[in-house]
Amino acid sequence: MAPGVTPLLVFSLLFLWTSPAPVLGGANDAEDCCLSVTQRPIPGNIVRAFRYLLIKDGCRVPAVVFTTLRGYQLCAPPDQPWVERIIRRLKRFSAKSKRHSS
Numbered sequence: 001m002a003p004g005v006t007p008l009l010v011f012s013l014l015f016l017w018t019s020p021a022p023v024l025g026g027a028n029d030a031e032d033c034c035l036s037v038t039q040r041p042i043p044g045n046i047v048r049a050f051r052y053l054l055i056k057d058g059c060r061v062p063a064v065v066f067t068t069l070r071g072y073q074l075c076a077p078p079d080q081p082w083v084e085r086i087i088r089r090l091k092r093f094s095a096k097s098k099r100h101s102s
Contacts, residue, residue, distance in 0.1 A: 033059035034075035041082040042066055042074055044089055052078065 033053050049067040053059045053075075063075040064083050076083045 033057075034061050034063040034065065036061060037063050037075045037077045039077065039080075041080075042076060042086065044086040046070075047086055047090065050087055050090055054078070 046068045047066045048069050051065050051067075052063075053065055054062045061075075062078055064078045064087065066074045066076060066086065068074065
């Protein structure tokens with residue numbers, strides 16, 4: 001193999017492994033799916049939003065995607081207690097801000 005091909009191949013595989021897989025034939029073809037989820041708890045204070053990506057939406061890995069304050073998207077397992085706590089906190093915060101803005 002040529003000397004310059006190996007780094008290019010490694011970079012290509014790394015990019016493909018970390019890129020979200022597009023949903024094929026799901027409810028929204030433009031939506032991304034998670035390839036895996038983290039089992040490591042995400043600090044709730046860095047999360048500003050969440051959304052579900054489920055099997056019924058055409059994703060192979062069910063996940064909650066948390067968007068951080070810096071705009072990163074992190075995939076988490078929807079059935080974990082720490083994930084449910086973060087979602088409850090975000091919903092409470094959203095309900096409070098809606099009451100204060102009315």
